[in-house]
Amino acid sequence: KAGVTQTPRYLIKTRGQQVTLSCSPISGHRSVSWYQQTPGQGLQFLFEYFSETQRNKGNFPGRFSGRQFSNSRSEMNVSTLELGDSALYLCASSAGQHNEQFFGPGTRLTVL
Amino acid sequence: GQQLNQSPQSMFIQEGEDVSMNCTSSSIFNTWLWYKQEPGEGPVLLIALYKAGELTSNGRLTAQFGITRKDSFLNISASIPSDVGIYFCAGPPAGGTSYGKLTFGQGTILTVHP
Numbered sequence: 001k002a003g004v005t006q007t008p009r010y011l012i013k014t015r016g017q018q019v020t021l022s023c024s025p026i027s028g029h030r031s032v033s034w035y036q037q038t039p040g041q042g043l044q045f046l047f048e049y050f051s052e053t054q055r056n057k058g059n060f061p062g063r064f065s066g067r068q069f070s071n072s073r074s075e076m077n078v079s080t081l082e083l084g085d086s087a088l089y090l091c092a093s094s095a096g097q098h099n100e101q102f103f104g105p106g107t108r109l110t111v112l
Numbered sequence: 113g114q115q116l117n118q119s120p121q122s123m124f125i126q127e128g129e130d131v132s133m134n135c136t137s138s139s140i141f142n143t144w145l146w147y148k149q150e151p152g153e154g155p156v157l158l159i160a161l162y163k164a165g166e167l168t169s170n171g172r173l174t175a176q177f178g179i180t181r182k183d184s185f186l187n188i189s190a191s192i193p194s195d196v197g198i199y200f201c202a203g204p205p206a207g208g209t210s211y212g213k214l215t216f217g218q219g220t221i222l223t224v225h226p
Contacts, residue, residue, distance in 0.1 A: 004154075033212040042219065043155075043200070048212025055211035090154050094212065099143050099204040101214060103154035 002027065004093050004104035012110045018079040021107045025072050025093030032074040033101060034066060037088040046089075049074055050096070078109075086111045118201055118217030126225050131188040133220045135201030144177050144184040145214065147200045155200060159186070181206075191224050198222070 005024045013019050025032050034046040045058040049068035066076040072093075078085055088108050092101035118135045125131060135144070143162055147155035159170050161177035161184060168175055174187045184201055201217040204210045 006154075031212050033214070035214075043202075043214075043216040045213045045215075050211065056213050058213070092154075092214075099210075099212075099214065100145065100157060100160050101212075102157060103147075105152070106154045108152075 004091055004102055006089075006091050006104040006107050008107060009105065010108045010110075012112065013081050014112050015081055015083060017081050018077060019081060019109060020075055020077045021089055021091075021109075023074045023076075023091030023093075023104060025074070025091075026095075026102055029093035029095050029102075030072050031094040031096050032068055032072065033092045033094070034074070034076050035090045035092065036060070037090055037106070038086075043090070046076065081111045083111050085109065116201055116203070116215055116217040118220055120220060121218065122221040122223070124223045124225065125191055127191060127193060129191055131191055131195070131222060132185065133199060134183060134185045135217045136183045137203075138182070140181040140206050141184075141203040142181070142206050143203050144175070145202045146173075146175050146184070146186050147202060148197045149200065149219075150197045158199075188222075191222075193224050193226055196222055196224050 007022045031050045033048040035043050037043045048056040052068045063079045068074045088106045090106045092103045094101045146158045149155040159175040164181050165179045166177040172189045176185045198219040200219050202214040
């Protein structure tokens, strides 16, 4: 079975721009979670989608949003980028049992 | 919010040595997960624990779910250079709405000297 894939792997943007990141979960997994990883804050939960519905959300500003499509693929969007948004953005998928999550390789976002 | 305290923060060991790291929480967890992350990659799930007192092995790795449900331990035996990486404990917060949300420890950076 193919693992979780994320595109693009690397992205450079400037302040004020917006960005869209994509995630394809493991086949059959319907839950997709997004995390932000930074050296200072570690891994922080952004939001989770299941069957195209956001079921849970972390403590991030409204500039961070996401969606899930009927094929379980998910995208997250960050608008009005700030320097502090530079991070590794990780997507994880789960079959929903026991909360085991399987991560993709991440998208490294650099905001200049 | 709930936090996981992971220790030690870093370890420098010689190849062949055994490694122990642990994770504690002020709240109970119903599941404990251990991940390893290498540079430029996402975390890889190593071991999942579901019951208090459970002891589970995956090759040279052994993890235990503490009986208080507030801690977990990971041991690596006979370390090798490819064990280098950052090890994270994680779990879904008990109670309330925790769909898809894992809380992570700060990570243990493991360096293995040949």
